Amino acid sequence: MIDKNAEKTISAIVAERRSTPRFASTPVEQTHLRQILTAGIESPSGYNLQPWRFVVVREAEQRRKLRAASHNQPKVEQASVIICALGDPEGWRAGDLEEMIRIGSEHGYVHPSKSGDTRTLISDYLGGHPNLPMWLNRQVMIALTTMMLQAEALGYDTALMEGFEENKIKQVIGAPERMVVVCLLAIGFCEGDDKRYGGRFPQEKVLFGERYGQSLDLKIG
Numbered sequence: 001m002i003d004k005n006a007e008k009t010i011s012a013i014v015a016e017r018r019s020t021p022r023f024a025s026t027p028v029e030q031t032h033l034r035q036i037l038t039a040g041i042e043s044p045s046g047y048n049l050q051p052w053r054f055v056v057v058r059e060a061e062q063r064r065k066l067r068a069a070s071h072n073q074p075k076v077e078q079a080s081v082i083i084c085a086l087g088d089p090e091g092w093r094a095g096d097l098e099e100m101i102r103i104g105s106e107h108g109y110v111h112p113s114k115s116g117d118t119r120t121l122i123s124d125y126l127g128g129h130p131n132l133p134m135w136l137n138r139q140v141m142i143a144l145t146t147m148m149l150q151a152e153a154l155g156y157d158t159a160l161m162e163g164f165e166e167n168k169i170k171q172v173i174g175a176p177e178r179m180v181v182v183c184l185l186a187i188g189f190c191e192g193d194d195k196r197y198g199g200r201f202p203q204e205k206v207l208f209g210e211r212y213g214q215s216l217d218l219k220i221g
C-alpha cells in the first residue's frame with residue numbers, strides 16, 4: 001500500500017525497482033496520477049520543444065485492446081493505468097516551436113528581440129537533422145522515465161514496454177498517422193512475486209574515463 005507520508009528516495013528506487021511482471025487491479029489514485037504526469041511534462045527537452053504526447057489509458061476495454069496490440073502481454077490489461085508515450089516528429093513545424101517561443105518569452109527564457117534568431121536556429125537544426133527519430137526518442141524517454149521514477153517514489157510499481165505493434169497501438173488510441181509510439185508505461189501494484197534482479201554488466205565494461213575503452217579511475221583522494 002501507499003505510505004502517504006514517505007516518498008521513496010532516488011537511491012531506494014534504484015536499489016529496489018523491478019519491471020513488474022504482474023499487476024493487481026488496484027487503481028492508481030487520481031491525485032497521484034496527476035503528480036506522475038506533471039512530473040513527466042516538467043522534464044527537460046532539446047530547445048524546450050517538448051515533442052512528447054501521452055495518452056493515458058484507464059478504461060478496461062481500451063486496456064484489453066492495447067494488450068492485443070502488445071503481443072498479448074497480460075500486464076498491459078492488468079495494470080490500472082497504461083501511459084502510451086508518443087513523439088511528434090512534425091510538432092515543431094506544426095505550432096510547437098511558436099508556442100515554445102511564446103511561453104518562453106513569458107518566462108524570460110526567450111528574449112522577444114531574439115525570437116526570430118531562435119526560430120531560425122531551431123528550424124535549421126531540426127529541418128536538417130540527420131536522425132530525427134533518434135532525437136524524438138531521446139526527448140520522449142526522458143519524460144516517460146521521469147513519470148516512472150515519480151510513480152515509484154509514490155510507492156507504485158511500474159513496467160516499461162517496447163513489445164507492441166506500433167500501428168495497432170495507434171489504431172487503438174486514435175493517434176494521428178505521423179506520430180511515433182515510443183514506449184508504454186504500466187503503473188499499478190505488483191501482484192505476487194516481483195521479478196528477480198537480472199544483474200548488470202560490470203562497471204569496467206560500460207564505464208570509461210576520458211576516452212572510450214580507457215579505464216575510469218574513481219579512487220578518492
Ligand SMILES: Cc1cc2nc3c(=O)[nH]c(=O)nc-3n(C[C@H](O)[C@H](O)[C@H](O)COP(=O)(O)O)c2cc1C
Pocket residue numbers: 017018019020073160161162163164183195196197198
Ligand atoms: C525501454 C524498455 C522496454 C521494455 N519492454 C519490455 C516489454 O515489452 N515487456 C517486458 O516484459 N519487459 C520489458 N522491459 C523490461 C526489461 O526486460 C527489464 O527492464 C530488464 O529485464 C531489467 O529488469 P528490471 O527492470 O527489473 O531491472 C523493457 C524495459 C525497457 C527499459
